[in-house]
Every structure is written in C-alpha cells, then in structure tokens.
Amino acid sequence: MEFRSAPFWIFCAAAVLVHHAVPPRWRWAWLLAASYALYGSFGLPILAVLVGLTASVYAVTLLMERADGSRRRRLLLVAAGVPLAALVGFKYLSLIGQALAAAARALAGTPAGTPAGTPINILVPIGISFYVFKLLSYAIDVYRRKLPAERHPGRFALYVAYFPQVLAGPIERAGDFLPQVRAAAPWNPQDTAAGVRLVAWGLFKKLVVADRLGLYVGEAFASPAYKSFHLVFAACFYYIQIYADFSGYSDISVGLSRMLGLRAPLNFNYPYLARSVGDFWTRWHITLSSWLRDYLFLPLAYAVTRRIPEDRLWGIRADAWTYAVGVLVTFTLAGLWHGAAWTFAAWGAVHGLYLLVSHATTRLRRRGARASGLRTRPRLHAAVQVGATFILVTAAWVLFRATSFENAWTYARYLQFKLPPAGCANLLFDLALVAVFLGLEWVQRNRPRLAVLDRMPVEVKAIGYALFVAVTLAFSVNAANPFIYFRF
Amino acid sequence: MARTLSWRRCASAVAVFAVALVLFDRLLYSAINGVEARIERDTAVRPKLAALPAPSAYEWLILGTSRGYEAIHPALIRRELGAKAFKEAYQGKGLRYQYEFYKLYRQMVGRPRVVVLALDYFMFETQSDPLQLRRLGLDVQPGGRDWLSPWRLRLVSDRPRVEKAILRILERVQARFSAGFDPERRVADMEAYTGAPASHVVERPEPAEYHRADYRPYPGNEGAYFDKLVQEWTAGGIVVALVYPPDYVGTHKTNVGHEAFIADVRRLVRSCTTCSVLDYAGPDRFPIATASYFLDGGYGNPNSHLSEAGAALFHRVWLQDMKDLLTRFGMPPGRGELPPFPR
Numbered sequence A: 001m002e003f004r005s006a007p008f009w010i011f012c013a014a015a016v017l018v019h020h021a022v023p024p025r026w027r028w029a030w031l032l033a034a035s036y037a038l039y040g041s042f043g044l045p046i047l048a049v050l051v052g053l054t055a056s057v058y059a060v061t062l063l064m065e066r067a068d069g070s071r072r073r074r075l076l077l078v079a080a081g082v083p084l085a086a087l088v089g090f091k092y093l094s095l096i097g098q099a100l101a102a103a104a105r106a107l108a109g110t111p112a113g114t115p116a117g118t119p120i121n122i123l124v125p126i127g128i129s130f131y132v133f134k135l136l137s138y139a140i141d142v143y144r145r146k147l148p149a150e151r152h153p154g155r156f157a158l159y160v161a162y163f164p165q166v167l168a169g170p171i172e173r174a175g176d177f178l179p180q181v182r183a184a185a186p187w188n189p190q191d192t193a194a195g196v197r198l199v200a201w202g203l204f205k206k207l208v209v210a211d212r213l214g215l216y217v218g219e220a221f222a223s224p225a226y227k228s229f230h231l232v233f234a235a236c237f238y239y240i241q242i243y244a245d246f247s248g249y250s251d252i253s254v255g256l257s258r259m260l261g262l263r264a265p266l267n268f269n270y271p272y273l274a275r276s277v278g279d280f281w282t283r284w285h286i287t288l289s290s291w292l293r294d295y296l297f298l299p300l301a302y303a304v305t306r307r308i309p310e311d312r313l314w315g316i317r318a319d320a321w322t323y324a325v326g327v328l329v330t331f332t333l334a335g336l337w338h339g340a341a342w343t344f345a346a347w348g349a350v351h352g353l354y355l356l357v358s359h360a361t362t363r364l365r366r367r368g369a370r371a372s373g374l375r376t377r378p379r380l381h382a383a384v385q386v387g388a389t390f391i392l393v394t395a396a397w398v399l400f401r402a403t404s405f406e407n408a409w410t411y412a413r414y415l416q417f418k419l420p421p422a423g424c425a426n427l428l429f430d431l432a433l434v435a436v437f438l439g440l441e442w443v444q445r446n447r448p449r450l451a452v453l454d455r456m457p458v459e460v461k462a463i464g465y466a467l468f469v470a471v472t473l474a475f476s477v478n479a480a481n482p483f484i485y486f487r488f
Numbered sequence B: 001m002a003r004t005l006s007w008r009r010c011a012s013a014v015a016v017f018a019v020a021l022v023l024f025d026r027l028l029y030s031a032i033n034g035v036e037a038r039i040e041r042d043t044a045v046r047p048k049l050a051a052l053p054a055p056s057a058y059e060w061l062i063l064g065t066s067r068g069y070e071a072i073h074p075a076l077i078r079r080e081l082g083a084k085a086f087k088e089a090y091q092g093k094g095l096r097y098q099y100e101f102y103k104l105y106r107q108m109v110g111r112p113r114v115v116v117l118a119l120d121y122f123m124f125e126t127q128s129d130p131l132q133l134r135r136l137g138l139d140v141q142p143g144g145r146d147w148l149s150p151w152r153l154r155l156v157s158d159r160p161r162v163e164k165a166i167l168r169i170l171e172r173v174q175a176r177f178s179a180g181f182d183p184e185r186r187v188a189d190m191e192a193y194t195g196a197p198a199s200h201v202v203e204r205p206e207p208a209e210y211h212r213a214d215y216r217p218y219p220g221n222e223g224a225y226f227d228k229l230v231q232e233w234t235a236g237g238i239v240v241a242l243v244y245p246p247d248y249v250g251t252h253k254t255n256v257g258h259e260a261f262i263a264d265v266r267r268l269v270r271s272c273t274t275c276s277v278l279d280y281a282g283p284d285r286f287p288i289a290t291a292s293y294f295l296d297g298g299y300g301n302p303n304s305h306l307s308e309a310g311a312a313l314f315h316r317v318w319l320q321d322m323k324d325l326l327t328r329f330g331m332p333p334g335r336g337e338l339p340p341f342p343r
Helices: A006-021 A024-040 A044-066 A069-108 A128-143 A153-161 A174-183 A189-222 A229-259 A286-307 A318-338 A342-360 A362-371 A378-401 A405-413 A424-445 A451-455 A458-475 B007-039 B045-050 B066-071 B074-081 B095-108 B130-135 B159-177 B187-192 B223-236 B249-254 B258-268 B308-328
Strands: B060-064 B085-089 B114-118 B239-244 B275-279
Touching: A006 A024, A006 A229, A024 A044, A024 A153, A024 A174, A044 A069, A044 A128, A044 A153, A069 A128, A128 A153, A128 A174, A128 A286, A153 A174, A189 A229, A189 A405, A189 A424, A189 A458, A229 A378, A229 A424, A286 A318, A318 A342, A342 A362, A342 A378, A342 A405, A378 A405, A424 B159, A458 B007, A458 B159, B007 B130, B007 B159, B045 B095, B060 B066, B060 B074, B060 B095, B066 B085, B066 B114, B066 B308, B074 B085, B074 B187, B074 B308, B085 B095, B085 B187, B095 B130, B095 B223, B130 B159, B223 B258, B223 B275, B239 B308, B258 B275, B275 B308
Parallel strands: B060 B085, B060 B114, B114 B239, B239 B275
Antiparallel strands: none
16 A cells, blocks of 8 residues: 555544544454555455464573563564574575575685575565564563563554554654553543644655655666766755654654543654764664664673673783674664665765764764863854764765665765856755755744744634645655665 | 634535645646646747748758657768758647648748658657647647646646646756756757767666556547658658667567557558668667667567667667658759759
C-alpha cells in the first residue's frame, strides 16, 4: 500500500476511528489486525516471517524469565540469535556472498574485473531492520530483568507489528509501549488534533521538501561530472532531504500514534543545529542511536575494559581503547544496519572516526576557542560549531548517498567552487524552499514562546491549516518516491 | 490546562477549513497558471515563424514530443545530409498540437519537402498541453472549465499539469540565467542543439517484477489528429518518416505493447504512399542496453530519452536509412538538389 494512495489514508482513518469505537479491552486486537493487514499487503511471505519471529521471541522470553544462570544466557542467545540470523540472512547474505566470492577469486588468482557471478536475490521483508531491533531490545531487557516478559501474546505481537512503526520505526522500547496498550487511554480531542497536525507537517516535509530537493540531488549524484559547485549544494541538500524524508515519516508515525491515544518517542531534535558530531547523534534518529548505545556500545565497551588488565596498553590509556573500539565497531555496524553495501559501512566508520578525533582533540579545541576569543562570544562560538558539524556530517552523507565508492570518488573529484549558470533556477528555488522549511521549523521549535499562535480563534487556525494544505498540494512532487528509510 | 472546544466550534472550524481550502486551491492554481502564462507571453509560435530569416531554406520539418526533442537534431541532419531542418518537438506537443502547428507552418513557411514525426508510445492517448496549444493562438483553458465544482481540488485533479507548470516556470527562469540558450524557443539555438550530455540511467539487472505499460490503443484522445496529419501529408505528396527513437532496454521491456503500437501506426499510414515507419526500438537496431546513450529510462519507466552520445550514434543509423528512403523517392537529400520549394 503506497503512502500517497487514497487506500492508505482511508485505512489509517478507519484504523483510528474503529480503535476509538471498540471497547478498550479489545483495542489491542483491532490494532493488531490492522497492523497485520497493512504489513500483509506487502506480501504474505514477509508477514509469515514477522509472525514467526514474534512467536519465537515471545515463547523463548517466557522461558527465559523463569530460568537462571547459564540456561538464562543460552535462552538469550536463542531469543536474540533467531531474529539476528533472520536479519543477516535476508539482508546481508548477498553482500557476504559477494565478499566471499571476491576473496575466493583473489585467492585463486583470478584477474580483477572478472564477473562476480550471479548475485543472490532475496526478497528482504520491509522494516525487518526496525522490528528485529525491537525484538532484540525486548529480549535483552527481559534477560537483564529490566522488564517482565509480556504474557499476553496479542499485546506482544502488537508491540512488534504496530503499523505506524513497523515499516521504518521509531524503534520504541517495549517498556514504553506495552503499558500504554494495557492502559488504553480514552479518546482525547487535543491528542487527535495534535496528531493531525503532525501528520500534515510530516507530509509537507516528505512531499514538498524531501521529494523536491531529491530531484536536484538525484541529478547531481546520477552524473556528477561537470556539475562543479552544484555538487556542494547537492550534498547540503541531501542532508536536508534525508532529514525531511525520515523525520517526515517519523512525524506521520508519531502523529498516527497520537491519534490512537499512544505516545511515541521523539526521533529527531533539529540535528542540523548540532554543535558536534557527538551532539548530532543525540539529535539524529534518536531511537536508533540510543538503542546502539544501550545494547551495543556499552556492553562492548564493558567487554573491552574487562580484557585490558592494566591502566595502559601499548602506551595508550585503557579508557581510550575502550572508547575507540566501542565507537568504531558500533558506528561501522550502525552504517551496515542501513543497508548491505560497503558505502554504508564506510559512512558509519567515518562517523566513528569523527567521534574519535573529536574525543582526542577536546582539550586542544577548548584551548583554541579560548585563544581566539570565541569563548567570550557564545553565539559566535555556537555558530562556528554548528557550521563545522554541518560540513563534517554533510561530507559523510556523500558516502551514504553514493551508489558505490567510485560514484563517491567521482563526486568528490568534480567538486569545484565555481558556479555554472545551468541549473541555477532550480538551485535558487531549492534554496528558497530550504529557507521556508527552516523558517517553519524555527516556528515549531519556538512554539512555546509563540503563544499568540495558540491563542488565535480556531477558525483562524483552520484558515492557516487550509493554506498549509493547499501549499503542500501545489508544491508536492508528482512522483511516487517511497520514504528513503523504507529501504533499510 | 488544555481548553476543550464545543461541538459547534469544531463544526464551524471544519467548515471554515473546507471553504478556505477550496479558495486557496483555486487561488494557488490560478496563480501558478498566471505566472506561467505571463512568462510564456513572449513564446507565441506565430511571431517565431514570421521572424524566420530564410523560410524557404527549411526543407525538413521535425515534429514530436520530448522524445523527438532529445533524439533528432537539425545540426546533425545538416552535417550528415546537408539539409536544413526546422524542429518543433517538445514535451506536451501531442498530435493535436502537431496538427495545428503543421497547418500554421504550411501557411506561414510553406510545405516542407520531408516531415519527420518522432513517435511516442503514448501518442494517441496523451493530450497536448493546453499551454502549448495557447502558444499557437488557440483558445484553450488549462485544466478545463470546471472551476465552480467544489468537489474537485484543482491542485489534486490537475496535479501533473501543476507540476509541469512549476517546472516550466523554473525552466524559463533558467533560460534567462544561462546566457539565453533556449533551443525550444529560439530557432538558432534549436538548430545548434545536439542533446543533453548527462545520463541519469542507473544500470540495474532486470528485476523479477516491475510495472509493465500497456499500449493505449488508437484512437485514444488525439488519434483523430494523426489521421488528419496523414491526410495532409498524403494530399501534399510529402515524404514522411515516422521514426520511433530507441528506448533504454528497461523501458523497451516495460512497453510491452510496442509491437501493437507500431502495427497500428503502419495500418493507419497504409494509404499514404510516401509515409514510412522506421522503428529503432529493438536491440537489433540500436545498443539499447548501453546506459550512457540514454538520459533516463529503466524497468518500470515507460519513458526514455536519448542522451547527446546516444543521439549522435542514432543519427548515424537512421540518417543512413533516410538516405535510402529519399533515394527510393528519387529525392537526393542535400540542399540545392531538391525540387523547387512550393509555397
């Protein structure tokens, strides 16, 4: 079901209306049926995968709750291993196969450029990266006794398959979601209104900002040669595009949840205002970055610490080793999580390196800021930090967007700071669009200070919303572009 | 504490929203059309034809849509065959536009010796862009005349046209930026244009499943104008080449009704003894799997256009066929060797 299509929105409206009409104790059943219906519309085999993984984790975690010691650990291995194996099998088998084939060819001395053979084509279940992470966090939380195992199979299945989140997150924790489903809050018109607002804002971000910038970006990446300065803008626009695309989806998801009376976690917090790469990761895809912190980075850092017996290893402090290994492994895997391609892994590794360098130069940068007088001008200091972070993150996005290392290299090679006249009209239009978008974001961010907007009569607000919808309709791109993160 | 609204206020807000949405819809729609019409004011066809420096020099006339615009170039025809050609091919110039333009051209410039019509898989179905028709001086309202119907949002029901209008506005602004290079509107630029260099085609293996585009059969929306064109050509004894430029392999496989389309075209021009159909769609006629020869196209995309490199290669192929064709009609292709140019 395509998100632009009328059936999708009729489905959403029906899901919300019926949800509030059925008795609270049966709402989970309705939402689960709706979620399975939506997911099943992408194909029954992938629905079977979702149901199978849900059932296996549900059953094993119930056993795990009653077990102790090594049996508990073994059950965790099963509970986490089955969804992880499915994720690797569906998503990465082709990449692993290609890497093994390349290694075999190298060992056999086959000349470079020899065809790699037939790639393995597997239908990847949509949203598997997201719901597998939900299953993993749930299994680990039960193992750590942070969360009791959910006894109600229906509610647990709803946690995994919940339709506003199953396709591309947010990766909500079971500890936040399940109590809300059990409580079944009564209908609140304020929540519904806020949800509608969020959905409308998400659609604007996707249809107008992301898709329109995508035209400019797509052209630059498709043939970077001779685009010169446009490539600089295209990289910046890609940052805004992917932000508008993914945060637009998240807004729609959170908005639908609000309409259903459920609170979903925040996934973005104005990442382009980040003052360091570390800060960026507290603002970008927050549910993934916090998942990686809790379930990968911290356990990994703890494991590394235990394996370094002294304060220093090869002259480097133990905590530096811990941080370096933890960050590099976490971010490289975070990159690979986005897709089975080495460019994604490289994107993650680059972010890991940024963090390492940032960590290693903290004192140096602080001294530099003091010496240059920036410390006494906090606004200018913040602007410099935001600008530098924006440039670093934008440079890494080129790797993320490129179809291959060769494409990324060509892109970098043709970068020039001379603006050719061709394509300037589109550039100016897109710059104006970005300015409008950031202006609207500023209004959202400062909403508490703009109480005058909330005090306006509801009829005036209705006129404002009508204008907003009309502008969205007028400037949306007339092409079916799925959300970027649907691929992940 | 959140204020709660009475049902009456809620209902009045919904009513205000609905009325305001319809009003803003009309307002934005007419604003976009107005801006487009304003920037297109200087693009009427009649003055362009009237200003042709030496009308009788144009022996060939090239007609078509965007596929023809990117595939067939007067500069290459002139270089290979020594014949001067006038091109009137662009997006939105469907069969109705071509018929109306042909009548105007014949009246103002004269009857061409050779007509090349670049075929388009959807040409019978696709309606000519009202804005293009207005450039010919025809009284056509964009989006029809159902302005008062509150049940249809113009920005939704006329979505493809709104999108095109926005792109065209940008394009026109662009033309002003780019040192005045505007091949669609300035004849000298049109004669110099040899295609766009960039290829946006991403080479991918053929997917197991993708959208297939069925042939929308004759007569469709504008097939009747094709009949009228054929009658005009038959009556004038004009040598006509109906050329189907190559499609990228993905697009070629997407357009599953291609053979039926070509069969229909052949059937419709059967009575025209000077009309020939030249089909370059298949891999036996052109290297359609080479991505760099195409600007766009792919599996599931029913439209593709030749790139500059593709057009250069294509001209070597089809102009050879044109030479043979003209020889068959006893017409050497080059300038000065043709029979006198009748008005």
